[in-house]
Amino acid sequence: MPQLHLGLEARSILLVLAVLSLQMAFVLFALRRSYPHLRSLRAWAAAPLLCGIASALIGLRGMIPDAISILAANLLLLTGLWLYYAGSQQMVDLEPAPWRWSVPLAAVVALLAWFTYGRDDFEARAATMAASIAVVCARHAWLLARRLQPTLGTRLTFYTALAAIAVKLMLLCFTFGWWSGYADPAGKTLALTFYFIGSAITMPLANLGVILMVTERLRGVFEQLATHDALTGALSRRALLDACAEELERSRRRGHAMALLLLDLDHFKAVNDTYGHQTGDRVLAGFARRVRDTLRIQDRFGRYGGEEFVALLPETDLPAAQVAAERIRQRVSMPSPSLPRCTVSIGLATLQGPGDGIDAMLARADHALYRAKHSGRNRVGSL
Numbered sequence: 001m002p003q004l005h006l007g008l009e010a011r012s013i014l015l016v017l018a019v020l021s022l023q024m025a026f027v028l029f030a031l032r033r034s035y036p037h038l039r040s041l042r043a044w045a046a047a048p049l050l051c052g053i054a055s056a057l058i059g060l061r062g063m064i065p066d067a068i069s070i071l072a073a074n075l076l077l078l079t080g081l082w083l084y085y086a087g088s089q090q091m092v093d094l095e096p097a098p099w100r101w102s103v104p105l106a107a108v109v110a111l112l113a114w115f116t117y118g119r120d121d122f123e124a125r126a127a128t129m130a131a132s133i134a135v136v137c138a139r140h141a142w143l144l145a146r147r148l149q150p151t152l153g154t155r156l157t158f159y160t161a162l163a164a165i166a167v168k169l170m171l172l173c174f175t176f177g178w179w180s181g182y183a184d185p186a187g188k189t190l191a192l193t194f195y196f197i198g199s200a201i202t203m204p205l206a207n208l209g210v211i212l213m214v215t216e217r218l219r220g221v222f223e224q225l226a227t228h229d230a231l232t233g234a235l236s237r238r239a240l241l242d243a244c245a246e247e248l249e250r251s252r253r254r255g256h257a258m259a260l261l262l263l264d265l266d267h268f269k270a271v272n273d274t275y276g277h278q279t280g281d282r283v284l285a286g287f288a289r290r291v292r293d294t295l296r297i298q299d300r301f302g303r304y305g306g307e308e309f310v311a312l313l314p315e316t317d318l319p320a321a322q323v324a325a326e327r328i329r330q331r332v333s334m335p336s337p338s339l340p341r342c343t344v345s346i347g348l349a350t351l352q353g354p355g356d357g358i359d360a361m362l363a364r365a366d367h368a369l370y371r372a373k374h375s376g377r378n379r380v381g382s383l
């Protein structure tokens with residue numbers, strides 16, 4: 001084991017890192033049991049497990065055979081680092097490709113074997129590993145920067161990957177003789193001290209970054225469940241009414257118009273009775289998708305109850321709301337290749353002065369809907 005400054009011992013650092021990584025793996029495996037649908041958790045739990053075992057094996061260098069403390073340990077380390085990357089890929093619905101990595105991995109292990117048994121060369125082994133780790137971290141950092149939302153967790157993981165790359169590049173520069181001080185034993189000790197301290201900082205930070213990414217994703221899932229209807233993806237009634245209250249306040253403040261559409265599928269009970277409840281569910285989901293496609297970004301769409309939905313149209317006066325409602329009606333009535341045809345009746349209400357409120361608008365929209373139903377359905381009613 002190399003000597004370090006500050007009274008530090010490489011073996012102790014490696015064993016402490018092993019314990020920390022195994023603890024983190026335990027936490028992540030426990031999270032995986034609770035949230036099995038979060039695919040990334042499997043790779044992210046296995047990653048610190050492999051890295052932890054690798055650290056322990058490297059730390060036991062000289063006490064166990066080289067084939068284990070060098071070859072098996074570095075193989076585990078690189079696989080573990082790849083698993084961090086694979087977990088991030090799954091976060092953005094990319095399929096990890098283990099076979100694509102297995103060829104370079106085998107080449108690295110072959111090189112390490114040569115630098116162990118062909119000619120015993122610590123510097124060459126360190127350079128091989130530093131370059132390989134830097135490549136995996138760079139690939140991971142690239143993915144984090146390009147594909148994931150810039151949250152605290154992704155930022156922490158991204159900067160940790162950059163820091164790990166910097167540490168590895170530093171070691172590469174030294175081993176290639178780009179710093180003359182490295183030839184001197186004191187310089188070498190200093191370089192290795194930086195290297196081990198760098199690893200001691202980046203490994204736990206990578207685990208923390210992953211834990212943060214998991215909790216951020218779970219928070220997103222729970223928020224979605226709390227505010228959206230699971231079947232149609234529309235806002236839940238509670239979230240819809242909150243959005244209405246918010247928009248009403250904004251319209252009042254700015255003196256803007258606002259419209260509200262109450263949408264009710266026609267003869268939906270007959271759809272259920274004829275084709276079954278499951279097809280009825282698919283019709284509802286397809287209907288919601290069509291309405292959402294028709295609406296603008298700033299419009300809100302929610303499930304008011306059963307087969308009744310509300311579309312909230314900010315900054316929309318009566319003529320514009322009639323155009324929007326008619327567009328929805330036509331879009332919904334278009335035949336679909338996979339679903340029974342259905343139509344929608346729509347009740348329309350617009351904001352009537354500062355004393356008006358959401359309950360009053362909903363009551364007017366309900367009345368208009370009633371009229372649309374009673375004058376033949378598949379139409380837009382207003383008062």
Ligand SMILES: Nc1nc2c(ncn2[C@@H]2O[C@H](COP(=O)(O)OP(=O)(O)OP(=O)(O)O)[C@@H](O)[C@H]2O)c(=O)[nH]1
Pocket residue numbers: 231264265266267268269270272276277278279280281284305306307373377
């Ligand atoms: N499949 C399915 N059906 C639902 C869901 N929610 C409500 N329904 C059904 O929607 C039907 C609504 O029926 P009605 O209120 O009589 O209205 P309708 O048959 O659409 O007739 P009109 O509104 O008068 O045109 C009921 O049979 C409910 O069971 C749901 O989530 N899935």
